[in-house]
Amino acid sequence: MKVHFIAVGGSAMHNLAIALHNKGFEVTGSDDVLFEPSRSRLAKYGILPEQDGWYPEKITAHLDAVILGMHARIDNPELLKAQELGLKIYSYPEYIYEQSKDKLRVVIGGSHGKTTITSIILHVLQVVGKDFDYLVGAQLAGFETMVKLTNEAPVIVIEGDEYLASPIDRRPKFHLYQANIGVISGIAWDHINVFPTFDSYVEQFRIFVQTIRPQGKLVWCEQDEVLRDVVAQDQSGVEKIGYDLPDHRIENGVTVINYNGHEYPLAVFGQHNLLNIEAARNVCEQLGITASDFYQAVTTFKGAARRLELLGKNDHAAVYKDFAHSPSKLSATIQAVKAQFPERKLVACIELHTFSSLNKDFLSQYAGTMDEADEPIVFIHHKTFEQKKMEPYDADAVKAAFVNKGLQFFDDPAHLLVYLKEQSWRDKNLLMMSSGNFGGLDLNVLSAEIIN
Incomplete structure (x- = not known):
């Protein structure tokens, strides 16, 4: 079987490409930009595209299937060529x-x-x-x-x-x-x-x-x-x-x-x-x-990556990171840490990063979700609004949406880092929640400083 991936660098896409390669398929792919770990992992199996970009000449009548990733646009030149040739085009779930x-x-x-x-x-x-x-x-x-x-x-x-x-x-x-x-x-x-x-x-x-x-x-x-x-x-x-x-x-x-x-x-x-x-x-x-x-x-299951992942601990503090970003995940994750360590205060920081979480009309869905945290923090990188072409809003809008006057708001990762480093971490846990990366903060380094 010969299959070609359009937008091969996606998380599920590059893993499916590797799985089909391991199954004996002849696999090719393209993408405009390939990030890690996709690039290294595709290279390991010998199916990394020679160059970034779209190349319609890769699409020929000899292909048994074309697999289209969500990252590709409907006017993608490789997709248009596949449609012109009448090839079978699948989404990866198909x-x-x-x-x-x-x-x-x-x-x-x-x-x-x-x-x-x-x-x-x-x-x-x-x-x-x-x-x-x-x-x-x-x-x-x-x-x-x-x-x-x-x-x-x-x-x-x-x-x-x-x-x-x-x-x-x-x-x-x-x-x-x-x-x-x-x-x-x-x-x-x-x-x-x-x-x-x-x-x-x-x-x-x-x-x-x-x-x-x-x-x-x-x-x-x-x-x-x-x-x-x-x-x-x-x-x-x-x-x-x-x-x-x-x-x-x-x-x-x-x-x-x-x-x-x-x-x-x-x-x-x-x-x-x-x-x-x-x-x-x-x-x-x-x-x-x-x-x-x-x-x-x-009993030997230690959790999925970035799901209440323990970054470090000592006798009186622990640092966790979690993928939580939606309202239900946020409240459930905070509740879990508080219930497990009722004698410790909890500093809980959520980065609003996804389109839904940043949408001002959706923001009210977060009302009360951080009430169990002793020190609730919301972080939105000021660049995120620009990248997503969304109208920014200020700390007052966030506090009103969360219905939490004690909430701290940061839009600069450097300011957030200083605030966290200046805390006393005796009998206190830190929970960092995001589907992003807090503006590039190295949470492992932060955790080591807190624990040590």
Whole structure:
């Protein structure tokens, strides 16, 4: 098979390119700019484009498939050439389905927790020795790539994003996988540039349930009020398996699950992670793994990258970074750290970085989300508004939206760094949350200074 990737440098795209190369496909690709780690990883497998840019001459009638990334524009010269030649053009989720349509497909959807739930399932399947393929949205310890595709594995576990599939396919990615087992972790409005109303966003999850194959199953979180309505109104005939918090306790900063007379200490913490664990347990039971075997395996799960990732700690302070950026993720992450360390104050800093989080009309969705933090901080790099061509707003607008007068606001990374360094860090934790990079701050260096 000969396949060509347009916009090969994307996170999922370059991992899919590597997976197909490993499967024996002849893989080529193009991109206008290739960043790390995509560049080095494509080079390692000998499929790095010789030059950055778009080259229509790469598109020939000999190609079996063209895979189009979201980063490409609809007037991309390679895309136009492929359309002119009448070649089969796939989005990457379409091609994942094409390569897995004879497997049992587990698809994890939801506004939050997708990567962690997927990661837990992969970890447990690996521990118990099951053969499986996968697509996950983060680099995981013990897994060389974020995508694996083989002919042999009977199961594929897919992190199912609700964002659009490609510039020419405006369907959400998770609609395209046709799950046998679907998961919805919860629903909280996001991607307002694509789904401008809450109802239009929720509708995507209703459709997802309807895409589950006949005799399929939906694993869903009973704590989510919006999701309860979606499940109650669904008439698809899919078997619905609800989950809630497991029996647990927190002792000396460690969360312990109690099950069937046995105790299972965890390396992760927080109610949201306990719910993620229960979602994964229900999936794994459908795959033939007992609850006791699951809980034993999950004790060695250390979390997905950038999800409550511990950067450093001593006897009286700890520094965490997290990918949280939406309102629901922000409040859940703050609550988790406060519950785990009730005797310590919490300095919590969120960088507003995505289109949705920066949109002034959406900003009110953050009301009350930082109330559990002892010292809440919001950071927006002043350059971000310029880069996204959005109208900037000031500290007063942020404080009003969060409904938190004690909130600190910074728009300069140097000023934020000085403020954090001048703090006393005795009996106090720091939580840095962003899908960006805080204007280039090195959080590892900051953590080392705080801890030492």
